[in-house]
Amino acid sequence: MKGAFSSFATGGKRKSQKFFNIGSEKRLKEAVAEIRQFTTNVLNEKKQALTTEPVDLFSRFLNSGHLDEKHLTDIVISFILAGRDTTSAALTWFFWLLYKNPTIESEVVNEVKDKEKSDSSIYDEVKDMVYTHASLCESMRLYPPVLVDLRSRQAPAIFYRTGSP
Structure with a gap:
């Protein structure tokens, strides 16, 4: 009570x-x-x-x-929030998988250290990290940051069939 x-x-x-x-x-x-x-x-x-x-x-x-101004504003807010949440989820799984696979972790660390020494821009350094990119893609394949999109329609969808099957 x-x-x-x-x-x-x-x-x-x-x-x-x-x-x-x-x-x-x-x-x-x-x-x-x-x-x-x-x-x-x-x-x-x-x-x-x-x-x-x-x-x-x-x-x-x-x-x-x-789209009106309010709807566009809602989309921007969704981008900001979704980006933050999915990025943190993806990185969490990525670092957990690195922790569980020390050989891959050492390869990623070596690649990062090699790029640290270059005078290139950060964008160019990251772009050339092939092993790190592949590892991140594999972690997202195994543990996708977004499993499903829970958005749904507000009204029934009606599809009309035209032409040949």
Whole structure:
């Protein structure tokens, strides 16, 4: 009974904080507003750079004309959050597999040390790390950072068959 009451009281506290815009609900609202402002700035910068930069996935979203500003902002936030989570998951499995396979670990470490000595840019150094790249790809094959995409349609999809089977 005590647990049921405390969860009711906590839910009521949260609702009242949200209603009066105080406490953690106020901080959450401010954080969400700051994230939305940041993504709006990213969108505006990308729109201005569309004429000079090569086409990428984000540019395709912007150029499609099918999405409003709010939906585009949501996509940017999803990219940021998804990138962070999937990168951490991929690297966690990668380092765990290196730990479990000392021979491969020493090969990766040697490759990194060899590239450390060069005067090339970081991009060129990483691009030439063939063994490390293969090891990372294999770890993601064994343990994909995203197993399934849980997005679903909001309305029934109707497909019409036309022409020959």
